[in-house]
Amino acid sequence: MTSDKLKTPTVALGTWAWGDSGETGNGHFGSHLTQEGLEEVVDKAHAAGFTLWDTAVVYGMGRSEIVLGELLKRYARSDYQLSTKFTPQAAGTRDDPVADMLEQSLARLGTDYIDLYWIHNPADVARWTPYLIPLLKSGKVRHVGVSNHNLSEIELADQILGEAGFRVEAIQNHYSLLYRSSEDAGILDYCRNHDIPFLAYIVLEQGALTGEYSPENPLPEGSSRAESYNGMLPPLKALTDKLASIGQKQGAAAPDVATAWAIAKGTTPIIGVTKPNYIDGLVRATDMTLSSDDIAELEALADAANVNTRGWWEKEM
Numbered sequence: 001m002t003s004d005k006l007k008t009p010t011v012a013l014g015t016w017a018w019g020d021s022g023e024t025g026n027g028h029f030g031s032h033l034t035q036e037g038l039e040e041v042v043d044k045a046h047a048a049g050f051t052l053w054d055t056a057v058v059y060g061m062g063r064s065e066i067v068l069g070e071l072l073k074r075y076a077r078s079d080y081q082l083s084t085k086f087t088p089q090a091a092g093t094r095d096d097p098v099a100d101m102l103e104q105s106l107a108r109l110g111t112d113y114i115d116l117y118w119i120h121n122p123a124d125v126a127r128w129t130p131y132l133i134p135l136l137k138s139g140k141v142r143h144v145g146v147s148n149h150n151l152s153e154i155e156l157a158d159q160i161l162g163e164a165g166f167r168v169e170a171i172q173n174h175y176s177l178l179y180r181s182s183e184d185a186g187i188l189d190y191c192r193n194h195d196i197p198f199l200a201y202i203v204l205e206q207g208a209l210t211g212e213y214s215p216e217n218p219l220p221e222g223s224s225r226a227e228s229y230n231g232m233l234p235p236l237k238a239l240t241d242k243l244a245s246i247g248q249k250q251g252a253a254a255p256d257v258a259t260a261w262a263i264a265k266g267t268t269p270i271i272g273v274t275k276p277n278y279i280d281g282l283v284r285a286t287d288m289t290l291s292s293d294d295i296a297e298l299e300a301l302a303d304a305a306n307v308n309t310r311g312w313w314e315k316e317m
């Protein structure tokens with residue numbers, strides 16, 4: 001019953017850090033983002049053909065959606081795709097908390113439909129999944145996916161949607177060189193076998209895999225990402241050096257290689273874009289080829305770093 005098959009691009013764009021922008025700024029990422037700077041990010045992304053934008057209500061409690069909606073106003077609605085989420089922990093108490101949260105997202109994003117709507121986490125799959133069905137029927141939501149769900153939770157959500165003629169059309173989980181639990185748990189294989197796109201988030205480990213940050217130049221002091229990652233930067237050096245040296249041979253940089261790795265593994269990376277020149281990196285990443293030796297060496301160095309980057313909101317897969 002889904003109207004058309006979900007089309008996913010090679011790379012999607014993440015806007016969690018955009019919740020740090022404006023007066024409320026300086027939150028999880030400790031980034032200082034301005035509307036002008038992000039306008040340039042949007043324009044560059046669109047000029048390069050990257051048009052799937054991922055956000056969520058809880059990124060800056062509405063701020064990310066507001067800024068994104070404002071900046072995309074300059075484009076025709078058919079020229080971009082929106083991906084946002086229902087977060088169970090932020091549900092209200094009215095009859096249909098999912099429809100309510102969606103309406104708020106639509107208003108903030110300045111649109112009347114969402115291309116790809118997610119249940120953000122599996123707080124209660126049996127309770128929340130059925131609420132997606134009327135949203136799909138109404139057309140306010142074109143496609144649905146589940147995020148942070150393990151295999152049995154994905155299957156349960158798919159069964160619930162299947163009873164109404166719909167299906168889980170995409171999976172969104174943490175997947176990076178340092179965090180391959182979805183691969184180990186068979187979720188990547190499941191996606192391949194069922195022709196379901198897997199959208200990988202935190203592919204750059206919020207900057208820790210870019211080689212830009214080091215003990216001498218740590219992630220912004222006082223931010224949540226600094227707390228998570230600054231202690232890991234020394235053991236990550238061998239890996240980020242390797243990412244940089246592989247990149248150098250193809251005129252690319254470490255983050256481009258980390259992104260290309262996720263593409264080579266059959267996923268669609270959602271990359272958090274905060275600066276206009278990061279779009280050039282995405283172009284390079286999509287043009288790059290990694291050999292199986294490159295992939296094996298990177299994964300071996302990632303394993304040797306022996307760090308656990310599981311987010312506080314995540315559970316074992």
Ligand SMILES: NC(=O)c1ccc[n+]([C@@H]2O[C@H](COP(=O)([O-])OP(=O)(O)OC[C@H]3O[C@@H](n4cnc5c(N)ncnc54)[C@H](OP(=O)(O)O)[C@@H]3O)[C@@H](O)[C@H]2O)c1
Binds near residue numbers: 016055206212273282
């Ligand atoms: N479903 C979920 O539960 C969930 C959870 C987390 C994230 N997500 C989604 O996934 C997206 C990506 O995750 P993320 O933004 O948290 O982390 P990420 O993509 O791993 O890292 C983004 C950070 O990396 C740096 N960066 C990006 N491109 C770069 C480049 N070319 N060169 C150098 N540095 C670069 C930027 O840091 P600086 O600004 O410091 O330069 C940016 O803030 C999010 O924005 C969100 O849309 C979903």
